[in-house]
Structure formats: C-alpha cells, structure tokens
Amino acid sequence: xSTQVPESKEQTESEPETKPVSQGKQKRDQKKRERxxxxxxxxxxxxxxxxxxxxxxxxxxLKVFRYDPEVEGKQEPRFDDFHVPYKQGxxxxxxxIYARDEYDSSLTFRHxxxxxxxGSDAMFVNGSQKLCCKTQLSDLSEPVRVEPLPHAEVVKxxxxxxxxxxxxxxxxxxYFQTNDLPEGELEEQRQTRENREKVKMSTRCxxxxxxxxxxxxxxxxxxxxxxAAINKAYRFAMDEREGEExxxxxxxxxxxxxxxxxxxxxxxxxxxxxxDIPLTEHIQELKREAVKNNLKFW
Amino acid sequence: xxxxxxxxxxxxxxxxxxxxAAQEEGADVAIVSKLHPVRSHTGAAEGGINAAxxxxxxxxxxxxxxMKGSDYLGDAPAIETLAQDSPxxxxxxxxxxxxxxxxxxxxxxxxxFGGLSFPRTTYAGAETGHQLLHTMYEQLVKRGIEVYDEWxxxxxxxxxxxxxxxxxxxxxxxxxxxSGEVEGFRARKGVVLAxxxxxxxxxxxxxxxxxxxxxxxxxxxxxVPIEDMEFIQFHPTTLPSTGVLITEGVRGEGGILxxxxxERFMFEHGYANxxxxxxxxxxxxRAELTEVNEGRGIEDEYVHLDMRHLGEERIVDRLENIVHLxxxxxxxxxxxxxxxxxxxxxxAMGGVExxxxxxxxxxxxxxxxxxxxxxxxxxxxxxGNALPELIVFGARAGHHAAGRxxxxxxxxxxxxxxxxxGEVDTPVSPGEVGLGSPSGDAVADGGEKAADGGAVAAxxxxxVQRALDRERARVDRLLNTDGVNHSEIRSDVQQSMTxxxxxxxxxxxxxEALRDIREARERYQEVGVSDPSRTFNTDLxxxxxxxxxxxxxxxxxxxxxxxxxxxxxxxxxxxxxRKDDSWLKHTMLSWNDGEPExxxxxxxxxxxxxxxxxxxxxx
Numbered sequence: 001x002s003t004q005v006p007e008s009k010e011q012t013e014s015e016p017e018t019k020p021v022s023q024g025k026q027k028r029d030q031k032k033r034e035r036x037x038x039x040x041x042x043x044x045x046x047x048x049x050x051x052x053x054x055x056x057x058x059x060x061x062l063k064v065f066r067y068d069p070e071v072e073g074k075q076e077p078r079f080d081d082f083h084v085p086y087k088q089g090x091x092x093x094x095x096x097i098y099a100r101d102e103y104d105s106s107l108t109f110r111h112x113x114x115x116x117x118x119g120s121d122a123m124f125v126n127g128s129q130k131l132c133c134k135t136q137l138s139d140l141s142e143p144v145r146v147e148p149l150p151h152a153e154v155v156k157x158x159x160x161x162x163x164x165x166x167x168x169x170x171x172x173x174x175y176f177q178t179n180d181l182p183e184g185e186l187e188e189q190r191q192t193r194e195n196r197e198k199v200k201m202s203t204r205c206x207x208x209x210x211x212x213x214x215x216x217x218x219x220x221x222x223x224x225x226x227x228a229a230i231n232k233a234y235r236f237a238m239d240e241r242e243g244e245e246x247x248x249x250x251x252x253x254x255x256x257x258x259x260x261x262x263x264x265x266x267x268x269x270x271x272x273x274x275x276d277i278p279l280t281e282h283i284q285e286l287k288r289e290a291v292k293n294n295l296k297f298w
Numbered sequence: 299x300x301x302x303x304x305x306x307x308x309x310x311x312x313x314x315x316x317x318x319a320a321q322e323e324g325a326d327v328a329i330v331s332k333l334h335p336v337r338s339h340t341g342a343a344e345g346g347i348n349a350a351x352x353x354x355x356x357x358x359x360x361x362x363x364x365m366k367g368s369d370y371l372g373d374a375p376a377i378e379t380l381a382q383d384s385p386x387x388x389x390x391x392x393x394x395x396x397x398x399x400x401x402x403x404x405x406x407x408x409x410x411f412g413g414l415s416f417p418r419t420t421y422a423g424a425e426t427g428h429q430l431l432h433t434m435y436e437q438l439v440k441r442g443i444e445v446y447d448e449w450x451x452x453x454x455x456x457x458x459x460x461x462x463x464x465x466x467x468x469x470x471x472x473x474x475x476x477s478g479e480v481e482g483f484r485a486r487k488g489v490v491l492a493x494x495x496x497x498x499x500x501x502x503x504x505x506x507x508x509x510x511x512x513x514x515x516x517x518x519x520x521x522v523p524i525e526d527m528e529f530i531q532f533h534p535t536t537l538p539s540t541g542v543l544i545t546e547g548v549r550g551e552g553g554i555l556x557x558x559x560x561e562r563f564m565f566e567h568g569y570a571n572x573x574x575x576x577x578x579x580x581x582x583x584r585a586e587l588t589e590v591n592e593g594r595g596i597e598d599e600y601v602h603l604d605m606r607h608l609g610e611e612r613i614v615d616r617l618e619n620i621v622h623l624x625x626x627x628x629x630x631x632x633x634x635x636x637x638x639x640x641x642x643x644x645x646a647m648g649g650v651e652x653x654x655x656x657x658x659x660x661x662x663x664x665x666x667x668x669x670x671x672x673x674x675x676x677x678x679x680x681x682g683n684a685l686p687e688l689i690v691f692g693a694r695a696g697h698h699a700a701g702r703x704x705x706x707x708x709x710x711x712x713x714x715x716x717x718x719x720g721e722v723d724t725p726v727s728p729g730e731v732g733l734g735s736p737s738g739d740a741v742a743d744g745g746e747k748a749a750d751g752g753a754v755a756a757x758x759x760x761x762v763q764r765a766l767d768r769e770r771a772r773v774d775r776l777l778n779t780d781g782v783n784h785s786e787i788r789s790d791v792q793q794s795m796t797x798x799x800x801x802x803x804x805x806x807x808x809x810e811a812l813r814d815i816r817e818a819r820e821r822y823q824e825v826g827v828s829d830p831s832r833t834f835n836t837d838l839x840x841x842x843x844x845x846x847x848x849x850x851x852x853x854x855x856x857x858x859x860x861x862x863x864x865x866x867x868x869x870x871x872x873x874x875x876r877k878d879d880s881w882l883k884h885t886m887l888s889w890n891d892g893e894p895e896x897x898x899x900x901x902x903x904x905x906x907x908x909x910x911x912x913x914x915x916x917x
Binding site: 068069070071074088089100101105106108109110111112113114115116117118119120134136155156157159162166170173174175176178181185186187188189190191192193196199200203204205206207236239241242 | 333334336337338339341342351385386389390392393394395397398399400401402403404405406423425427428429432433436437439440476506507508539540541542543622623626627628629783785789827828829830831832833834835836837
C-alpha cells in the first residue's frame with residue numbers, strides 16, 4: 001500500500017469498460033459454462049462427501065424438516081436426510097451448520113450465540129423442544145429428527161414466526177415499575193439477597209419459546225398467556241423493590257381469564273426449559289398468591 | 299421508504315441505550331436490527347460492569363486503571379468520560395430493575411477484576427450481560443420504541459462529497475429477512491451504528507455468529523476512518539472446542555491456572571508475579587500460549603482453570619452458569635475437575651472512529667459500543683469495561699443524535715488537525731479487486747465509489763433512494779447468480795486469521811494472511827447465492843456479511859503489519875518492546891476509492907486535571 005498525502009491524491013476518474021459487447025458476452029458465456037461445470041463437479045463432490053459420511057461409522061443421520069412457501073418443490077413440506085461426520089462434543093446445531101455449509105446452503109434456521117443465551121435456536125428434536133446448541137448428538141437416538149417448534153407458524157424450514165410469543169410476553173407489562181426510588185441519583189434501591197435469590201431463576205428466561213411450544217393448553221388456546229409470560233410476571237411480582245401496590249396490579253394481570261388459572265400443571269414447560277427455570281412452580285406460586293390476596297378467581 | 303428522526307442500527311446494549319436516550323430527547327426513534335433485540339450478543343457477556351460506586355473508589359482511579367490497561371493507547375477524554383458517566387448509568391440500570399447480585403446490606407455487589415486497583419466490577423452472577431440486555435429491552439417495550447427486528451442493514455446512505463468530513467449520513471438501507479424486501483430508512487437527525495463485534499473474522503471466537511462487524515465495514519466503506527484495528531483482544535479462558543467464554547469472574551473469585559506439570563505458571567514462570575491469574579487479559583493469554591508452545595500444555599492445546607477449591611456454595615452463588623457452560627459445551631463438571639481453557643478471539647478494541655460524544659467525522663453518523671472506537675480501550679480492554687462503554691457511549695450517541703448539545707468534543711475526528719501519513723510494505727495490493735466482476739455479471743461488492751462528485755446537491759431522500767436502488771440491484775444480482783459459496787471463502791479467511799494474526803504475530807505470517815485475503819477477495823468476485831428464495835434467505839445475508847469480514851480481516855492485518863512494536867494485545871515477534879517515541883499514536887485506515895489508506899493520529903494523554911505519563915505496565 002502506498003502512502004497518500006491528502007491533497008496530492010489523484011482523482012481517478014471512472015474508467016468505463018468499453019470492450020465490444022460481443023467480446024463481453026463471449027466472456028460471460030464462457031464464465032457461465034465454467035460455472036456450470038464447477039457446479040456439477042461440486043454437486044458430485046458433495047454427494048460423494050455425503051455418501052462417504054453415510055458409510056463412515058462415526059456419522060450421524062439427521063432427518064430435517066424442509067418447507068419454503070416460495071420455492072417449487074419445497075412448498076409441500078418434507079424431510080431431508082443428511083449424514084454428518086461426527087466429532088466429539090458435536091451438538092445438533094453443529095450438525096445443522098455442517099449440513100448447511102457443506103451440503104445445502106438453503107437449509108434455514110436461526111442461531112447466533114452458540115452458548116445457550118440468545119435463545120434463537122429452539123427446535124423440536126426427536127419429539128421434544130430443545131435448544132440445539134446445547135443438545136449433544138451423542139445423547140440422541142438416530143435418526144435425529146429436527147423440526148420447527150410445534151404450535152407456531154413455519155416461515156421456512158426450521159424457522160417459525162415468533163410474533164405471538166412476543167405479544168404474549170408484552171401482555172404482562174414486562175418492565176420494572178416502582179414508585180419508591182431513593183433520593184439521589186447515585187443511590188440504588190436496596191434488595192435483600194434472599195429476595196434476589198427468589199427471583200433469580202425467573203430472570204434467566206432467554207425467550208426461546210420452548211415452553212410455550214410444549215404447552216398443550218397454549219396450543220389449544222391462543223389467548224393463554226403461557227408459561228414464559230407468566231414467568232415474566234412472576235419475575236416482577238416477586239421483586240420486593242416494586243412494592244405492594246404494584247404487586248396487586250401484577251396479580252390482577254395474571255389472574256385474568258387467560259392467565260394462571262388456565263395452567264393445568266402438566267409440567268411440560270418445566271421439562272423442556274433449557275435454563276432449568278421451575279416454570280410450573282412459579283405459576284403455582286402465583287396462583288397461591290392470588291388466593292391469599294382474596295382476589296376473584298375467574 | 300421509512301422515516302424517523304433517529305435510526306439505531308443494532309439492538310444490543312449500545313443500541314438499546316442509544317434508542318432510549320434519543321427518545322428521552324423527544325426524538326422519534328427506531329431500531330433496525332438483524333436479530334430480535336433479546337438475541338443480541340450483549341446477552342453473552344458474563345463478568346460485570348466497572349463503575350466507581352463506593353467509598354474508597356473514584357472515577358479518577360477507574361480512569362487511571364483504564365489508561366494503564368490500555369497500555370497508554372487510550373484517549374484520555376474518552377476514558378475519563380467512561381469513568382465519570384458509568385456510576386450514574388449503572389445505578390440507572392438498577393433503577394430499571396436489573397437483577398444485580400447483592401451484598402448483605404442490599405446494595406449491589408462488586409468484585410475484583412483483572413487490572414483494577416479496586417473491586418469495582420458490579421455484576422449479576424456470571425450472566426451480567428443477559429440481565430443488562432433484558433433490562434434495557436424491557437425499557438424499550440415500556441417506552442414503545444419501534445423495532446424493525448430481523449431487518450439486516452446492508453448499507454449506509456451517505457452523500458458523496460470528496461472529503462468524508464463534508465459528507466452527511468441520511469439513513470440506511472435494510473433487507474427484511476422474513477420477506478426479502480429491500481427498503482430505505484431515512485433518518486432526519488442521525489444514524490447510530492451499534493452493530494457490535496467482529497469476532498467472526500476468526501474461527502475460534504467467543505463471539506456470536508452474527509458478529510460479523512457489519513457496522514464497522516459499512517462505515518469504513520462510506521469514508522469514516524477506522525481506528526486501531528490491529529488490537530484484537532484474546533480472552534485467556536475460552537473452552538477449546540467451541541470458543542465459549544468462561545468469565546474472568548472465575549479468576550476474580552480465585553480460580554487458578556495450571557499447566558500440565560501442575561504448576562501455577564502465572565507465578566511459577568514469572569508472567570505476573572504480583573497479580574498472577576488476575577493480570578490483564580493479554581498477559582494471561584500470552585502466558586498460556588507460551589506454556590503450550592513450550593510443551594507444558596495439556597494435549598498440546600490448552601491449560602487448566604481450577605475453581606474447585608472455592609467450594610460449591612460460592613461457585614453456585616456467583617458463577618453458576620459457568621458450571622452449566624462447562625458441562626454442556628465441554629463435558630466437564632467444574633465442581634469435579636478443572637476446566638480446559640485456551641485463548642480465543644473475544645473483543646475488537648478498534649472500530650469506527652468517534653469522539654467522546656459518539657460522533658464520527660461524517661455528519662449525522664454516530665457509533666457506540668464494540669463497533670466504535672472512541673478509544674477507551676486503547677491496545678487492551680480491561681475486563682468489565684465493555685458493558686459501561688455500551689451504556690455510557692450508547693447514551694451519549696443517542697442523546698447527541700437526537701439533538702442534545704453535549705459540548706464540544708476534545709477528540710477530533712477525521713483527517714483534521716494533526717495527523718501523519720503512513721506507509722506499510724504489503725506483498726499484494728490491498729483493497730477492492732475491481733469494481734464488479736471482470737466477467738460482466740458482477741456480484742456482491744458492497745463497496746462503491748463514495749465520491750463520484752456528481753450528486754452533492756441531492757436531498758436526503760434522494761441519497762437514501764440512490765443507495766436503495768443500488769442495494770436492490772445488488773440483492774437481485776446475488777439471488778440470480780449461482781457462484782462460489784460464501785462459506786468456503788469465509789472459513790478460509792477465518793482460519794488464516796487464527797493462524798497468522800492471532801495472539802502472537804510475525805511479519806512473514808502477517809504477509810501470508812494478506813495474500814490469503816487477497817485470494818479470498820478474488821474468489822468473492824464470483825460469489826453467488828444458491829437459495830433462490832426471498833423468504834428468510836440466510837444464504838444471502840451470510841454472503842453480504844462475508845464481504846464485511848474480508849474488509850475487516852484486511853484492516854486488522856494491515857494495522858498489525860504497520861505497527862512494528864509490542865503494545866497491549868499486539869505482540870510482534872520482531873519487535874519486543876513498546877516504542878513510545880514512535881508509537882504513541884492511533885493506526886487509522888481510510889477507504890479511498892476502494893483502497894485502504896494508512897495514516898496516524900497522536901494519542902491524547904492530557905486529561906481533565908492531569909496528563910497520563912506512560913509507565914511500564916507491570917502487574
């Protein structure tokens with residue numbers, strides 16, 4: 001790289017390509033031919049790769065749900081088979097990434113942090129809601145079936161529409177509300193260690209949607225707030241810093257027709273939660289609080 | 299075309315704080331983000347937020363530690379701003395309900411962190427970032443701030459005066475991931491870039507897959523200088539198989555590093571005789587790799603981090619999620635056995651050049667958080683200083699973009715005032731391979747001549763429309779071209795960077811990396827998207843991101859080659875000393891007509907009441 005003194009930089013005027021059209025077209029055609037050949041070779045190489053992986057003992061067989069409303073041939077949902085070479089510690093997400101990068105770049109799924117905190121890769125793996133990035137292949141029986149989260153509209157392949165989930169979260173006023181801030185802007189509100197401990201598990205929710213997807217009640221009743229949103233309400237209702245008055249307000253919200261009383265304590269949400277939040281317990285505790293506060297039931 | 303006063307790009311900590319701040323000023327603000335906000339990578343931050351909150355501590359002490367940690371490559375006005383504003387910002391988070399860990403008296407807890415002279419790292423277990431991200435998102439919901447989530451911003455709409463300092467940013471162009479529609483977003487007052495890190499330039503990183511440095515690359519190509527790109531922080535404790543981060547909090551709480559001989563090498567081999575495991579990150583990373591290189595590593599790859607002696611109760615209280623991370627991603631129960639750890643790419647100290655108010659040299663364009671370089675971290679970031687940076691500079695950028703007068707900045711941006719022209723000997727010419735593919739059916743190049751001089755008088759709307767037209771054409775071309783798959787180009791560059799531009803750097807390797815990048819650029823001319831669908835086309839997004847990775851990989855390597863000294867995280871085999879006489883200056887790169895131009899700007903060591911004198915950095 002050469003150095004540039006600011007003023008001395010020559011203004012390179014654009015140099016338009018003035019090659020004759022025919023020459024350009026010839027070149028393009030040649031490129032296209034080359035590309036087609038290369039693609040054919042690559043496709044061949046890929047199928048060989050997959051064939052080799054299938055034969056190898058240490059490979060995993062995945063059956064992956066496919067659907068694309070726009071692409072002919074994918075509008076009818078189907079399962080695609082992928083054989084992925086196994087490496088120690090490989091997760092379902094690693095396998096999906098491998099399949100996408102090596103075999104089919106149109107395979108579509110959400111993922112980002114790879115460490116169970118962004119919550120974007122919850123899917124239905126061998127019949128249960130899991131976070132793919134923290135699910136070891138070695139814990140699963142083959143073929144590993146990977147499907148989008150049930151009870152949500154599929155956008156494409158493994159991606160579902162999360163709008164309804166987000167709406168339910170917003171319905172519980174998911175933000176801290178207090179009238180009791182201390183004087184002085186550098187003074188924090190006090191909170192006992194015990195109280196923080198009480199809400200701690202509820203604050204771990206990563207909004208992955210696994211619980212909502214696993215809940216039979218939510219599946220049959222779109223208006224039910226669902227475990228994630230109720231847990232969010234719990235997080236604030238139990239935080240002593242919000243004060244008694246606000247707690248009443250929060251209990252009123254979760255006591256409405258589609259709130260806590262819809263829960264039938266099936267524990268499926270608690271079972272699938274990748275962050276081990278005792279969701280059912282939180283819902284039950286809110287029911288008890290509601291009773292204690294003599295609020296109306298239905 | 300959508301229109302708002304302020305457009306914030308990115309919805310991690312800096313973006314959320316910026317949006318809230320802009321709204322506090324009365325602006326109509328919207329966030330455009332390629333992820334839903336709660337998916338942002340800020341959520342993965344573990345350790346904590348530094349803020350001088352307690353008696354016995356002071357912002358001056360925080361500033362001093364930060365300057366020393368930066369190895370005297372931070373700019374004092376930015377560092378002092380960070381130290382002064384963070385207490386208020388942290389308490390504000392508490393007032394917004396953030397679930398901080400608590401002391402017995404009910405106040406928020408603080409703990410020791412590497413390179414700090416006071417235990418000033420405020421935290422929420424080992425999931426501080428998660429708590430911070432969710433707390434701020436909650437405020438966004440409360441305020442009803444509009445979010446365009448899963449919209450990928452692929453270019454900025456900047457006017458094209460010849461000098462970047464005369465240009466104005468009028469908005470952005472983004473791609474709706476769900477529908478495939480490309481749209482313009484006009485910003486009446488300002489655009490704040492808050493796009494986070496660029497860890498995907500490397501193949502072993504703690505960063506999310508989404509961290510492809512989009513904001514830095516877009517600003518760079520729009521003419522904004524990028525600063526100190528060679529300074530990449532490698533975190534000493536990442537899990538070997540995945541790069542998952544094990545927080546510095548483990549060492550803060552008393553975790554110990556051992557080599558294969560069972561030696562506590564930080565002391566026994568004299569890497570940091572006073573601070574030991576709590577020396578700053580660059581020191582510990584080099585120590586670990588030296589142990590491995592000298593044959594005292596485990597499986598020739600990693601060392602052990604042991605926290606068993608802390609006792610289960612304390613571990614569960616303060617570091618609980620570390621137990622899960624180690625079990626889920628490495629198969630090791632850290633209550634039973636030491637965790638395997640090795641250094642991994644963690645943080646980019648460099649980024650879009652801004653002043654201490656978050657403003658770049660292009661009018662109406664701001665940047666905050668990891669994508670920005672107000673020059674707080676210099677050549678090495680202290681643990682616990684990334685989160686206060688998000689909130690402090692996010693808030694300032696948001697306020698400023700919405701029109702609040704923050705007073706004149708002491709840091710001057712752009713090629714104004716004092717600067718020095720630079721030179722570096724490269725084996726291949728860096729920059730654009732050629733605008734468009736030689737075959738005529740050009741594919742993605744993202745870069746464009748910023749200064750064609752033709753449309754200086756265009757209105758903001760016209761400039762956004764022009765950027766939109768270009769972007770639509772680019773997306774159409776990409777979707778209609780079956781070419782090389784981005785993933786092979788991306789992984790080749792990532793591997794080359796990890797091999798040659800890692801913790802240890804030498805001239806030959808850096809040049810090798812530049813050759814690899816050049817080759818990747820050539821192949822990128824033929825890149826194409828095989829998924830023809832407009833619906834949720836991740837193939838397309840990754841292809842556009844890969845272009846950003848190429849530009850940033852090159853910038854990092856050029857900076858590393860130019861800086862022939864050893865400072866902070868930047869170690870050079872041939873140059874084993876810090877050279878204050880010649881290198882108390884920032885490495886700057888400007889993108890001029892598709893070619894990087896190197897220049898330097900002096901470091902500002904004069905603070906509010908004192909001048910920071912460079913001292914030997916020992917711990």
